[in-house]
Amino acid sequence: MQRTSTVLLLLGISSSGCASDSGASGPAAGASRPGAHGTMDAGGATRPAGTGADAADNDAHSGAVSPSGSAGAAARDGAAGVGDGLTGDAGPRHQSDASESGGADIPTADSGRGSPTPGDAGAVRSGGPWKVMMLGDSITGSTCYPQLVSKGLIAQGHTNFQFVGTQKSQQSCSATQVLTEGHGGYGVTYLPKDNARTKCAKSACGTYAELQAWAAEKPEIVLMHYGTNDVWDGQSTASILEAYASVIAEFRKQQPNVTFFVSKISKLNPSGCQSCVAGASALAAALDETWASNHSLPNSPVSVIDSFGSAFDPNNAADTADGVHPTQAGAQKIATVAVAAVIAENYF
Numbered sequence: 001m002q003r004t005s006t007v008l009l010l011l012g013i014s015s016s017g018c019a020s021d022s023g024a025s026g027p028a029a030g031a032s033r034p035g036a037h038g039t040m041d042a043g044g045a046t047r048p049a050g051t052g053a054d055a056a057d058n059d060a061h062s063g064a065v066s067p068s069g070s071a072g073a074a075a076r077d078g079a080a081g082v083g084d085g086l087t088g089d090a091g092p093r094h095q096s097d098a099s100e101s102g103g104a105d106i107p108t109a110d111s112g113r114g115s116p117t118p119g120d121a122g123a124v125r126s127g128g129p130w131k132v133m134m135l136g137d138s139i140t141g142s143t144c145y146p147q148l149v150s151k152g153l154i155a156q157g158h159t160n161f162q163f164v165g166t167q168k169s170q171q172s173c174s175a176t177q178v179l180t181e182g183h184g185g186y187g188v189t190y191l192p193k194d195n196a197r198t199k200c201a202k203s204a205c206g207t208y209a210e211l212q213a214w215a216a217e218k219p220e221i222v223l224m225h226y227g228t229n230d231v232w233d234g235q236s237t238a239s240i241l242e243a244y245a246s247v248i249a250e251f252r253k254q255q256p257n258v259t260f261f262v263s264k265i266s267k268l269n270p271s272g273c274q275s276c277v278a279g280a281s282a283l284a285a286a287l288d289e290t291w292a293s294n295h296s297l298p299n300s301p302v303s304v305i306d307s308f309g310s311a312f313d314p315n316n317a318a319d320t321a322d323g324v325h326p327t328q329a330g331a332q333k334i335a336t337v338a339v340a341a342v343i344a345e346n347y348f
Helices: 052-061 072-077 098-099 145-155 210-215 226-230 237-254 276-286 289-294 327-343
Strands: 007-011 033-035 038-040 047-048 130-136 161-164 177-184 221-225 258-263 300-303
Touching: 130 145, 145 161, 145 221, 145 327, 161 177, 210 237, 221 258, 221 300, 221 327, 226 237, 226 276, 237 258, 237 276, 258 327, 300 327
Parallel strands: 007 221, 007 258, 130 161, 130 177, 130 221, 258 300
Antiparallel strands: 033 038, 038 047
């Protein structure tokens, strides 16, 4: 039976973390880390992206295309050709904004949802393509991951979807560009309302107001890969899981039938972060089916995607240049797991 509740795929990863507030578990002293808005030294100073010796690295991990075109995530990933976002892998789109959605190539006459079908929880959905949001940090905003998810779904005949978001992917991935809510440098633990974690050494780390704005887009499918910056910053597993629950609750306010696929973040092993390997492993172990079941509702179930257990290897130069951000080959390994999870639930 096709499930008719909406979907939020929470994929919990981010490109580069803010410095730990406590200073206890972050990068080693003196180490600099790439961020969405520049490279931040251990002392807390931030240098603008694309300036100085770190220009190439900063551009490669920011959510935007380098003005000089010198680096960028696509260049580091070694992908060839930039998609223009005008045509998909399966043909022309049927509405004007689909050209930038990077999602489905959906026939106008029959989208596959013209006849609403009761879902597992008894909900009824209207016709039209499923609204998909990819939500996260730089893994979502600055790598090929979201584009390859879209491409993978379409390649397997699942085309009844359209990506939504305010950010447009700019990576060269031999795939159509997509809209996302991928924000480099953001941490999921900055998003909850009345969150005590308010200090941010960069120009932006994520806010409750932004979370509200994302939820107000009322996506039916959101792929959220969030938590890498938080692990990198030394945030506790409990605080990250609590933030996941807050994100779920916020989206439910706008879309009560939303279904969540919460991803275990992919492995990371950046230089200077002694706690990252253990932190990601602990988070993956805690984010299990029991946690998912405890946070599920009859009309808004929660499932887990094991991106941590994917073939992505942070120590393999073919998968990543910095131990965190996947190349196109690395992104494909993460995308494959996400695509399989969505298809298994019989959406689209």
